[in-house]
Amino acid sequence: MTADERIDAPPAPVRTNPRQRFAVAVLLTANFTLAVDFSVLNVALPHIGRDLGFATADLQWIITAFSLCAAGSTLFFGRVADLFGRKRLFLIGIVVLGVASLVAGVAGTPAVLIGARIGQGIATAMVTPAALALLTTMFAEGPGRARVLGLSGALMAAGFTTGAALGGVLTGLVSWRWAFFINVIVAVFVLVVAPFVLTDRAVTRRPTLDLPGAVVVTVALVALVFGITTAGQSGWFTPTAWGPIVAAVVLFAVFIVIESRVAEPLVSPALLRRSNVAWGNVAGLLAFATETALVFPLTLYLQEILGFTAVIAGLVFAFLGVGTVLGGFLGPRVIGRVDAKRAIVIGFVVQGAATLPLAFVSDSSVWVIPLLVVTFIGGAANLVAIVGYTVTSTAGVPLAEQGLATGLITMSQQVGITLGTPVLSAIVTASAGATLLPGIQASIGVDAALCIAGAIVVGLLVRLPTVPAAPRAG
Structure with a gap:
C-alpha cells in the first residue's frame, strides 16, 4: 500500500505526526493568503486607478473579476479535485496563483490587471476546495477534524478582516503591487514544501466528468454573483441586476434536471x-x-x-x-x-x-x-x-x-x-x-x-x- 493510498484510512483524530503538522501548516497558509486576496485591494483601488488609467466606474471590475471566477467555478473544481486528485489540483492552483499574481504585480494596463485577477479567481476556485478536502480527509470525523477546521476558519476570518488593513499599509509604505508580489512569495514556499508533506488517496477510477452540468452550474453561479454585485452598485431594480439573477435561477433549475438524468452527475442528488x-x-x-x-x-x-x-x-x-x-x-x-x-x-x-x-x-x-x-x-x-x-x-x-x-x-x-x-x-x-x-x-x-x-x-x-x-x- 502506498502513502497516497493510506490516506483513505484516516488516522486517529487526536495524535498527529510531524508530516501531518507540516501539511496542515501549508494548507492553512494557502487558504489564509486566498482569504486576504478578497479584501486586500479595497483600500488600494484609487491608487491603482491613477497608476494604470482606470476610469472610476471601471475600478469595481478589479474586485468583480476576481469574485466572479472564484465563486463561479468553485463547485466545478471541487468535483475535479475528487476525480483527478486533490493534491494535484491544489498544486496546479498554486502555480496559477503565483503566475497570475506576478502578472498583476507588473501590470501596466487595465486589461492586463483584469486578466490577472481572473487568473487569481480561478486559482482560488481550484485551491480552496482542494485544500479543505485534503484537511477533512487527513482527520477522522471528531475532535481532530473539528480543531483543524476551527483553525482554518479562524485564519480565513483573519484573512478577510486583515486584508484591507494590509492593503492600506502596503499601498502607503511601498506600493499596491506588493499586495500581489506577496502571493508570489507564498506560492513559491508552498510549491517547495507541499509535494513532500501532502498525501492524497489514489484515484483508481476516473468517472466521466458531467460537462453539461459543469457548464450550466458555472454560468449560473457567474450570473448570480454578477447580478448581486451589480445590484450593490446600481440598485436591485435595474435590468443588469435582476436580469442575471433571474437567469441564474432558471439555470439552476436546468442544472437540477441535468443532474437527475446523467449517469455520473457533477453533484450527486x-x-x-x-x-x-x-x-x-x-x-x-x-x-x-x-x-x-x-x-x-x-x-x-x-x-x-x-x-x-x-x-x-x-x-x-x-x-x-x-x-x-x-x-x-x-x-x-x-x-x-x-x-x-x-x-x-x-x-x-x-x-x-x-x-x-x-x-x-x-x-x-x-x-x-x-x-x-x-x-x-x-x-x-x-x-x-x-x-x-x-x-x-x-x-x-x-x-x-x-x-x-x-x-x-x-x-x-x-x-x-x-x-x-x-x-x-x-x-x-x-x-x-x-x-x-x-x-x-x-x-x-x-x-x-x-x-x-x-x-x-x-x-x-x-x-x-x-x-x-x-x-x-x-
Missing part, C-alpha cells in the same frame, strides 16, 4: 438530499453574509455619523477581527461539548443578540465602547457558527466526495460574502431619511434578524448523520 449538507451550506451562506456585510453599515456609522477617520474605523474593526480569531479556537470546544448542529445554533443566537443593540445606535460617541464589545462578541459567535457549519456539511460524506462537499462549502462562503453587502446597502438607501442613521439602524436590525433566522433553520431542518466511534490510538 443523494448528497444534496443529506440535510446536513444542503441546510448546513445555507447556514454557512448566512453566516458569511451577516458578518461580512455588517462592516458596511458600521463603516458608514463610524465615518459619516460619528465623523471618525478611516484609520480609526479600521482600528475599531480590529476588535471584530480579534473576536473572529477567538471564535475559530472556541468553535471546536463548543462542538466537543454539544455537537456541530447545536454549535451553529448557539453561534447564530449569540451573534444575533450581540448585533441587535447596534440597531439602536445614535449620533452620540458614547456608543463606541458598546460597539467594540458587541462586535467582539458577535465576531467570536460568528466563527463558532462557521466552524459548526463546516463540520456539519462534511459529516458523513464519503471520502470520494469530500472535494465536492468542500466545494459546496467554498461556494456558500463566497456567495455569502458577495450577497450580504448589496442587501444591506439597499436597505440603508431605502430607509435613510434626512441622514443615513435610520437606514443604518434598519440594515443592522435586518442583519440581526437573519442570524436568528439561521438559528431557526438549522434547529428545525439539519439532521446530523450518525458517526461511528473513532478507533482508539495505539
Whole structure:
C-alpha cells in the first residue's frame, strides 16, 4: 500500500505526526493568503486607478473579476479535485496563483490587471476546495477534524478582516503591487514544501466528468454573483441586476434536471438530499453574509455619523477581527461539548443578540465602547457558527466526495460574502431619511434578524448523520 493510498484510512483524530503538522501548516497558509486576496485591494483601488488609467466606474471590475471566477467555478473544481486528485489540483492552483499574481504585480494596463485577477479567481476556485478536502480527509470525523477546521476558519476570518488593513499599509509604505508580489512569495514556499508533506488517496477510477452540468452550474453561479454585485452598485431594480439573477435561477433549475438524468452527475442528488449538507451550506451562506456585510453599515456609522477617520474605523474593526480569531479556537470546544448542529445554533443566537443593540445606535460617541464589545462578541459567535457549519456539511460524506462537499462549502462562503453587502446597502438607501442613521439602524436590525433566522433553520431542518466511534490510538 502506498502513502497516497493510506490516506483513505484516516488516522486517529487526536495524535498527529510531524508530516501531518507540516501539511496542515501549508494548507492553512494557502487558504489564509486566498482569504486576504478578497479584501486586500479595497483600500488600494484609487491608487491603482491613477497608476494604470482606470476610469472610476471601471475600478469595481478589479474586485468583480476576481469574485466572479472564484465563486463561479468553485463547485466545478471541487468535483475535479475528487476525480483527478486533490493534491494535484491544489498544486496546479498554486502555480496559477503565483503566475497570475506576478502578472498583476507588473501590470501596466487595465486589461492586463483584469486578466490577472481572473487568473487569481480561478486559482482560488481550484485551491480552496482542494485544500479543505485534503484537511477533512487527513482527520477522522471528531475532535481532530473539528480543531483543524476551527483553525482554518479562524485564519480565513483573519484573512478577510486583515486584508484591507494590509492593503492600506502596503499601498502607503511601498506600493499596491506588493499586495500581489506577496502571493508570489507564498506560492513559491508552498510549491517547495507541499509535494513532500501532502498525501492524497489514489484515484483508481476516473468517472466521466458531467460537462453539461459543469457548464450550466458555472454560468449560473457567474450570473448570480454578477447580478448581486451589480445590484450593490446600481440598485436591485435595474435590468443588469435582476436580469442575471433571474437567469441564474432558471439555470439552476436546468442544472437540477441535468443532474437527475446523467449517469455520473457533477453533484450527486443523494448528497444534496443529506440535510446536513444542503441546510448546513445555507447556514454557512448566512453566516458569511451577516458578518461580512455588517462592516458596511458600521463603516458608514463610524465615518459619516460619528465623523471618525478611516484609520480609526479600521482600528475599531480590529476588535471584530480579534473576536473572529477567538471564535475559530472556541468553535471546536463548543462542538466537543454539544455537537456541530447545536454549535451553529448557539453561534447564530449569540451573534444575533450581540448585533441587535447596534440597531439602536445614535449620533452620540458614547456608543463606541458598546460597539467594540458587541462586535467582539458577535465576531467570536460568528466563527463558532462557521466552524459548526463546516463540520456539519462534511459529516458523513464519503471520502470520494469530500472535494465536492468542500466545494459546496467554498461556494456558500463566497456567495455569502458577495450577497450580504448589496442587501444591506439597499436597505440603508431605502430607509435613510434626512441622514443615513435610520437606514443604518434598519440594515443592522435586518442583519440581526437573519442570524436568528439561521438559528431557526438549522434547529428545525439539519439532521446530523450518525458517526461511528473513532478507533482508539495505539
